[in-house]
Amino acid sequence: MTAPATRSSINAGRQPLPVAVLRLGSFALLFVAGALLLVLGVLLDTRIGIVDLSLAEVWRALTESELTQTRAIVWELRLPRALVAAMVGLNLAVAGAVMQALTRNPLASPSLTGVSAGAGLAVVASLVFVPARPLELTPFIAFAGGLAGGAVVFSLATRSVVTPIRLALAGIATASFLLAMTTGLLLLNGDTVGTVYFWLAGGVAGRGWQHVSIVLPWVLVGLTAAMLMTRQLNILLLGEDVAKSLGIATGRTRAVLMLVSIMLAGSAVAVAGPIGFVGLISPHVARFLVGPDHRLLIPLAAVFGGALVVWADIAARNVQRPLEIPVGILIAMLGGPFFLFLARRSA
Amino acid sequence: MIARRGGLTGPSVLTFAALALAAVVATAMLSLGLGQAPLSIAEVLAALFGDADAVSSTVVLDLRLPRIILALMVGAQLAVSGAILQGVTRNALASPDIIGITAGAGFVAVVLVLMVPEAPRALLPFAAFGGATVTGGLVYGLAWKDGVSPERLALVGVAVTAIFQAAVTGVVTLSVENNNVNLALQWLTGSLYGREWDSVALLVPWFVLGLGLAALVAHKVNLLLLGDAVAAGLGMRVEVARVALVAVAIALAASAVAITGTIAFIGLVIPHLVRLLVGADHRVVIPLSAIIGAFLLLVADDVARTVIPTLELPAGLLTALLGAPYFIYLIMRSKTRIAV
Numbered sequence: 001m002t003a004p005a006t007r008s009s010i011n012a013g014r015q016p017l018p019v020a021v022l023r024l025g026s027f028a029l030l031f032v033a034g035a036l037l038l039v040l041g042v043l044l045d046t047r048i049g050i051v052d053l054s055l056a057e058v059w060r061a062l063t064e065s066e067l068t069q070t071r072a073i074v075w076e077l078r079l080p081r082a083l084v085a086a087m088v089g090l091n092l093a094v095a096g097a098v099m100q101a102l103t104r105n106p107l108a109s110p111s112l113t114g115v116s117a118g119a120g121l122a123v124v125a126s127l128v129f130v131p132a133r134p135l136e137l138t139p140f141i142a143f144a145g146g147l148a149g150g151a152v153v154f155s156l157a158t159r160s161v162v163t164p165i166r167l168a169l170a171g172i173a174t175a176s177f178l179l180a181m182t183t184g185l186l187l188l189n190g191d192t193v194g195t196v197y198f199w200l201a202g203g204v205a206g207r208g209w210q211h212v213s214i215v216l217p218w219v220l221v222g223l224t225a226a227m228l229m230t231r232q233l234n235i236l237l238l239g240e241d242v243a244k245s246l247g248i249a250t251g252r253t254r255a256v257l258m259l260v261s262i263m264l265a266g267s268a269v270a271v272a273g274p275i276g277f278v279g280l281i282s283p284h285v286a287r288f289l290v291g292p293d294h295r296l297l298i299p300l301a302a303v304f305g306g307a308l309v310v311w312a313d314i315a316a317r318n319v320q321r322p323l324e325i326p327v328g329i330l331i332a333m334l335g336g337p338f339f340l341f342l343a344r345r346s347a
Numbered sequence: 348m349i350a351r352r353g354g355l356t357g358p359s360v361l362t363f364a365a366l367a368l369a370a371v372v373a374t375a376m377l378s379l380g381l382g383q384a385p386l387s388i389a390e391v392l393a394a395l396f397g398d399a400d401a402v403s404s405t406v407v408l409d410l411r412l413p414r415i416i417l418a419l420m421v422g423a424q425l426a427v428s429g430a431i432l433q434g435v436t437r438n439a440l441a442s443p444d445i446i447g448i449t450a451g452a453g454f455v456a457v458v459l460v461l462m463v464p465e466a467p468r469a470l471l472p473f474a475a476f477g478g479a480t481v482t483g484g485l486v487y488g489l490a491w492k493d494g495v496s497p498e499r500l501a502l503v504g505v506a507v508t509a510i511f512q513a514a515v516t517g518v519v520t521l522s523v524e525n526n527n528v529n530l531a532l533q534w535l536t537g538s539l540y541g542r543e544w545d546s547v548a549l550l551v552p553w554f555v556l557g558l559g560l561a562a563l564v565a566h567k568v569n570l571l572l573l574g575d576a577v578a579a580g581l582g583m584r585v586e587v588a589r590v591a592l593v594a595v596a597i598a599l600a601a602s603a604v605a606i607t608g609t610i611a612f613i614g615l616v617i618p619h620l621v622r623l624l625v626g627a628d629h630r631v632v633i634p635l636s637a638i639i640g641a642f643l644l645l646v647a648d649d650v651a652r653t654v655i656p657t658l659e660l661p662a663g664l665l666t667a668l669l670g671a672p673y674f675i676y677l678i679m680r681s682k683t684r685i686a687v
Contacts (some may be wrong), residue, residue, distance in 0.1 A: 336510030
């Protein structure tokens with residue numbers, strides 16, 4: 001099987017020193033820019049809203065412990081929500097990057113493989129049938145669901161005759177099947193059609209500190225795992241045969257990588273519902289900027305993914321106050337055209 | 348002229364069609380008795396002939412009958428639309444919902460209902476038709492890259508559908524007319540809930556004209572399946588015929604969507620099943636798709652509204668549950684092209 005349609009091939013050999021420095025330098029620049037974007041986004045998300053706050057007010061609310069309305073807004077409502085948005089974006093982006101390398105498919109992402117939909121179904125099912133379950137358990141439930149949801153696509157991805165488009169179509173069909181079941185369950189649960197769609201669209205409305213504590217460990221574990229395996233990810237991109245001849249036990253490596261990506265995606269879905277496209281877009285943007293070396297790709301995709309969701313949340317909350325669009329909708333409208341562009345390129 | 352690779356040929360096709368029609372009528376009768384107020388066949392017949400008490404009459408004549416007729420019409424329209432599209436594009440994955448036509452139709456319909464509430468309801472199918480045509484052209488254009496491969500068309504269609512679905516949800520969320528929100532959202536899944544005689548009246552002209560035209564031009568699909576060169580050589584104006592056929596398919600799908608929202612997978616699955624049975628002669632495939640499509644949507648709606656006692660599921664939910672696995676099967680078995 002040949003390497004996928006990524007923009008440049010990996011320069012697996014040595015680079016002349018100036019080039020390497022330049023590459024690292026530009027990465028550092030981009031990473032800092034991305035991180036700044038992320039932090040600024042979080043700050044802005046905390047500042048503006050139905051009640052606009054000045055930076056001074058935000059600073060005071062964060063540093064002083066006096067219980068004012070401002071502090072309540074910042075500390076209880078907006079800051080945790082912004083942090084959840086950032087972490088969700090980060091997780092989805094890294095999950096997408098890993099999946100794309102794993103399946104050698106530029107169209108792979110948590111939503112296009114059925115993983116997000118499966119995770120969502122599991123979470124909703126637990127909500128409906130076991131409402132008393134502890135909230136901390138949700139990422140584990142989501143993980144199990146994501147595993148089941150991605151099973152079809154990941155097993156098909158190992159066959160050599162399956163093209164990227166075919167895989168994406170299979171993933172989409174799996175996702176619509178699982179989403180239909182989720183819709184049915186939510187309707188069964190007594191939710192109105194409106195509530196169903198808001199949840200399915202994905203969003204961070206009303207997410208608080210307990211959500212932050214739920215997803216934070218998974219961010220750390222997942223990101224660490226992904227960074228530890230960047231060498232394997234890079235080699236996997238070179239193709240099955242090359243990978244085997246380089247001594248990577250591809251079966252085991254793949255399994256671990258798959259589990260890591262599903263874990264990342266599942267924890268994101270557990271707190272924010274099935275937000276699509278972040279896992280698709282972020283790796284591509286990052287790859288466009290720094291190339292396919294995962295040691296650079298993953299951190300950059302992570303900050304971009306986080307920034308994307310945070311800024312989308314800002315827009316979603318403020319484009320028509322006091323109404324709130326679910327974040328997933330806004331991202332879908334951005335991601336859809338991007339997905340189209342990718343679909344054309346991958347054909 | 349066209350080889351029938353299906354199991355049935357000639358007179359047995361007619362018999363099968365007659366049986367299918369009979370099944371449709373029988374199921375319709377049974378459906379009239381199904382629901383939260385179950386009625387026996389005798390009671391149903393009595394109500395139909397105006398001989399029953401007020402409650403049964405209302406239930407049968409005002410609530411269930413229009414809904415059942417609508418299910419039959421919409422099922423037939425969607426199935427025929429899919430049959431035409433699959434034949435014209437020689438693409439087994441083609442269907443109004445996968446190509447994004449219904450998403451565009453639904454988007455325009457929702458915008459019209461929410462932004463211009465005073466607009467006459469009769470305008471809806473026309474607006475939907477416009478939306479569907481534009482979307483269809485957009486999808487086809489975007490999928491064109493030295494020709495249009497079936498999978499690329501499907502993928503672009505799905506992407507466009509996703510964008511439109513997000514747009515609908517966004518529009519709905521931002522619209523302050525909250526009493527219309529649930530109705531608008533039902534468009535996303537597709538449902539026959541609460542549809543009454545005015546909906547039937549609205550759809551009937553599209554149904555009659557659309558299916559009539561489809562039956563008339565069915566043979567052109569056969570010619571197109573032989574390939575553009577052959578068809579032109581046989582004296583057909585290929586591009587004109589293609590445009591006309593696609594227009595009929597769009598009209599059938601869009602008008603259905605304007606009434607019930609996007610009911611997915613019927614346009615995809617039914618033509619496949621029918622072609623399995625009778626082969627690729629579209630003079631047979633199209634009418635039979637209409638009958639079987641009507642039957643299956645009726646059954647789906649019956650199940651959707653009765654399977655859980657106090658809850659009405661949207662019919663589109665059931666069709667998605669059944670149709671999606673079949674779609675996956677089609678993709679995985681590479682059954683993406685239609686040969687004669």
